Amino acid sequence: MTQILDWRPEPGEVVEFEPATGRAPVPHDVPASLFQRSHFELAAAHRAIGRRQSPWVAMTFDLEGRADLDALTGAWQGLVRRHEAFHSWYEPEDGNLAGFRLPPDSLTVRPVRVGDFTDVAGLRAHVHRRIDEQTAVGWPSLLAGVIRRDTVSTVYFAIDHAYTDGHSLALLFHELRARYHAARTGAALHLPPAPGYLDHNRRERERSASLTAASPELATWSEFLAVGDGGFPGFPVGLGNDADALLPGVRHAYPVLTSDEARAFRAHCARHGGGFAAGAFAALALAQREFTGNDVYRVLTVVSTRGTPRMLHAHGWLVNFVPLMFRLPSSPHLADAVSAAQQGFQRARAGYDVPLHRALELLLDGREVPTIPPMVSYLDGRSVPGSREYLSADATVLAGPDNARGVSLWFNWFSDRAELVVSMPDTAQAAAGVPKYLDRVREIMLAAAAGSPRLPGPVGIGTGRRVAEGV
Numbered sequence: 123m124t125q126i127l128d129w130r131p132e133p134g135e136v137v138e139f140e141p142a143t144g145r146a147p148v149p150h151d152v153p154a155s156l157f158q159r160s161h162f163e164l165a166a167a168h169r170a171i172g173r174r175q176s177p178w179v180a181m182t183f184d185l186e187g188r189a190d191l192d193a194l195t196g197a198w199q200g201l202v203r204r205h206e207a208f209h210s211w212y213e214p215e216d217g218n219l220a221g222f223r224l225p226p227d228s229l230t231v232r233p234v235r236v237g238d239f240t241d242v243a244g245l246r247a248h249v250h251r252r253i254d255e256q257t258a259v260g261w262p263s264l265l266a267g268v269i270r271r272d273t274v275s276t277v278y279f280a281i282d283h284a285y286t287d288g289h290s291l292a293l294l295f296h297e298l299r300a301r302y303h304a305a306r307t308g309a310a311l312h313l314p315p316a317p318g319y320l321d322h323n324r325r326e327r328e329r330s331a332s333l334t335a336a337s338p339e340l341a342t343w344s345e346f347l348a349v350g351d352g353g354f355p356g357f358p359v360g361l362g363n364d365a366d367a368l369l370p371g372v373r374h375a376y377p378v379l380t381s382d383e384a385r386a387f388r389a390h391c392a393r394h395g396g397g398f399a400a401g402a403f404a405a406l407a408l409a410q411r412e413f414t415g416n417d418v419y420r421v422l423t424v425v426s427t428r429g430t431p432r433m434l435h436a437h438g439w440l441v442n443f444v445p446l447m448f449r450l451p452s453s454p455h456l457a458d459a460v461s462a463a464q465q466g467f468q469r470a471r472a473g474y475d476v477p478l479h480r481a482l483e484l485l486l487d488g489r490e491v492p493t494i495p496p497m498v499s500y501l502d503g504r505s506v507p508g509s510r511e512y513l514s515a516d517a518t519v520l521a522g523p524d525n526a527r528g529v530s531l532w533f534n535w536f537s538d539r540a541e542l543v544v545s546m547p548d549t550a551q552a553a554a555g556v557p558k559y560l561d562r563v564r565e566i567m568l569a570a571a572a573g574s575p576r577l578p579g580p581v582g583i584g585t586g587r588r589v590a591e592g593v
Contacts, residue, residue, distance in 0.1 A: 123519045123532060123543045125373050126180070126250050131278075133245055134271040136236040137191060138252070139198045141208070141262045143229050147222040152320040153327050154212045154219045156479035157439055158284045162212065162219060165258075176522015178257040180265075180280035181291045183299075183515040189268045189275035190306055191233045197301035198266055199231040201294065205437040206318030207285040213260040221320075222260070236267075245269070253280040253522075280520070283439060285319070288501060288519070289426065290437045295517055296508030319438030322427065330480040342473055343481045346420060346445035354495055355420040357529045358413040359559050362551030369547040371524030374557075376542040378533075378564050379571060384540040387571040394457040396464035398540075399500040402533050403467060404459035405566040406498065407450050409559055417450040423467070424499040425474045443478040443497055446470040456570045496528035503536045513538060529556060 154162070161177060168175035202208035203226040210223040239245040249267070256265035263282035268275055279294065297313065304311040333339060347353065363369055379387055384398070391401035407419035422443045428434050448466030451458045503509055511517070524545050529552075532543040542560060546552045569578045 123373070123375065123521060123534070125524065126176075126246065126253075126520045126522055129182075129246055129518070129520060130242055131182070131245050131249070131269055131276060132271065133239045133241060134269040134275070135238050136245070136248065136267060136269055137189075138234045138236055138265070138267040139195060139231050140234050141198075141202050141229055141231050141264065143224050145225055145228040147224055147261070150210065150221040150223050150320070152221055152323050154221070154284075155323045155326050155439070156330065156477050157441070158212060158323075159219060160479060161284045161439075162214065166214065173525075174254075174523070175525065176254070177283050178253055178280045178522060179283050179286060179288075179291065180253060180278065180520035181295060181517065182276055182278040182520060183295055183517040185268075185275045185277060185299075185302070185515075186273075187275065188272050189270050189277070190302070191268075191270075193302050193305035194268060194277070194298075195231050195233050196305045197298050199229065200301050201297055202231065202262070202264075203227065203229050204297075204313070204316050206316075206320060207281075207290070207437040208262060208264060210318070210320060211261050211263060211285070224261075239269075249278060250522075256280070257282040276516075278520075285438060287439045287441050289428070289434075289440070289506065291519060292503070292506040292508065293435065293437060295512075295515075296506075299508065299511070299515070314435050315432070317432055317436045319436055319440065322433070322436070322438065322440060326427075326475075326477055329475055330477050333476070333480055333484060335484040339473060339476050340481055340485060342447075342469055343445055343476070343485055346447050347485055349418060349420060349447065354422070357496070357556070357559075358410040358416075359555030360551045361528065361547050361555070362549030363527065363547050366527055368525050368527055369549065371526030371545050372548045372553075373521070373524050373543065373545045376544070376560055376564065377539055378542050378567060379540040381538050383568065383571040384535055386573075387540075387567055390457070390570045390573065391460050394460040396460035396467075398502070398535060399533070400460050400464035400467050401456065401567065401570065402500060402563075403446065403448075403498070404450075404456055404463040405563045405570075406531075407448070407463065408454075408456060408459055408566055409562040411450055412562065413559060418447065419450065419463075419466075420445070420447045422446070422478075422495055422497040423470060424497060425471050427474055429475065442474055442476070443495070444470040444473050444476070446498075456566055496526075496530045498531045498533070500533045501535070503534055509537065512536060 165177045209226050212219040212221050253265050257263050257280055266279040268277050388398045411417050423446045424441050425444050427440045427442050446466050448462045526545050526547045530545045534541050546556050565578050
C-alpha cells in the first residue's frame with residue numbers, strides 16, 4: 123500500500139486503454155449502497171471547497187518484456203464486459219444518485235498512445251492527474267494503462283472506490299494476467315461466473331429497511347456505543363487533533379513479522395483459541411492498556427459482505443464496518459488475551475450484513491453520522507487468487523494523498539511477511555506517539571512468535587523496524 127506521491131515508476135512509453143460504447147446509457151432503479159452514498163457525498167463536499175481528494179484505489183504490476191498491446195486490449199475488453207462494476211454506475215441528479223447501465227456487449231476498448239516519458243516525476247504526475255480525471259466521472263470511473271519498456275512493462279489501473287475494494291483489485295490482478303496469457307499463448311481461459319454488485323445493493327436496501335433500533339441484530343452496536351463517552355473510541359496516544367478536523371495525512375508501513383515469524387505467531391494464537399487476527403487485536407489491546415490503563419478494547423474492523431462462495435468472484439465495494447469489543451483478562455500474557463479477542467472478533471463478524479450507516483442512523487439519536495471512521499483491518503492476502511505471483515510481478519496497491527482525522531490501521535499477511543500500514547494526521551504529536559504505540563504492538567507480537575510466555579519490557583520511541591513513509 124503505497125501513496126502515489128511515493129511511487130517511483132521507471133520511465134517508458136505510456137499507452138492507455140480507453141473504454142467506449144455506441145449505446146446510450148439506460149437508467150436503472152437499484153439504489154446505491156449506503157457506503158457508495160456516503161462516498162459520493164464526501165467527494166462532492168471536498169470538491170465544493172476546492173480540496174483535492176483521492177476517492178479511488180489503484181494497483182500496478184509488471185509484465186515481462188515489452189507489453190503486447192493487442193493482448194492487453196483484449197484482456198481489458200473482456201474484463202469490462204464481464205464485471206457489472208464497469209457497465210453500471212451512479213451520478214448525482216437532483217440531490218439524489220441516479221443509476222445507469224450499458225449493455226456489456228456494447229463495450230469496446232482501444233489502446234491510445236500517450237507518448238514517451240523520460241523522467242520519474244513527470245510520469246508519476248501524468249498518471250496521478252489522469253487518475254483524478256478519469257475516476258471523477260460517472261463512467262467509466264476507470265483509468266487503465268501500461269508503461270512499456272523493452273525488458274519489463276508496468277500495468278496500472280485505478281477505479282473509483284465506490285465500485286471496487288481490496289479483494290476486487292486482487293481479482294483484477296489475477297484476471298488481467300490470465301486473459302493476457304491466454305491471448306498470447308492460445309491457452310484456454312477458465313473463469314467462473316461473476317455476479318454483479320447491484321443485487322448486493324438490493325439486498326442491503328431490504329436489510330436496512332427491516333431494521334429498527336430495537337432489532338436484536340443491533341445489540342452489538344448498542345453495547346459498543348454505550349461504552350465510554352457513548353461514541354467512537356479514541357486512539358491510545360494523542361494525535362494533536364483536538365478539534366477532530368480532517369487534516370492532511372501521512373501513511374507509514376511497518377514490517378511486523380517475517381514469513382516464518384507470522385506462521386509461528388499464528389500457531390501460538392491457535393494453541394490459545396484464536397487466529398492471527400485475534401492475536402493482532404489482542405496485541406493492540408495489551409499495548410492500549412499499557413498506554414492508557416483501559417482494559418476494554420473497542421475498534422471498528424472491516425469485514426467482507428461477500429456472504430457466499432459465488433460472491434467471491436464479484437467486483438465491487440463489498441465491505442462493511444463492524445464493532446469489535448472485548449475486555450482483557452487481568453493476566454499480562456498475550457496467550458490469555460487471544461481467546462477474548464477471538465470471541466469479540468467472531469461476534470463482530472456475525473453482524474457483517476448489518477449496514478454501518480443504518481445502525482448509526484438508528485442508534486445515534488439524531489447525532490451526526492460520521493463518514494467512514496478510523497478502523498483496523500486484517501487481510502490474509504495469501505488466500506486470494508494470484509497471490510503467489512505478487513512478489514515476482516511487483517504488485518503494488520496505490521492510494522492517493524491521505525486526509526485523516528484519526529488513525530486507521532491495516533494488518534496485511536502476505537507470503538513473505540506480515541506488515542502493518544498506518545494512516546494518521548500529519549501532526550508532530552501523532553508522529554511522536556503513534557510509532558511508539560505501534561512499536562509496542564510489534565514487540566508483543568514478536569515475543570509471542572518467539573514463544574515467550576510473558577510480555578517483553580516496554581520499548582521507547584523509535585525502536586523497532588520502522589521503514590520509510592509511504593512504502
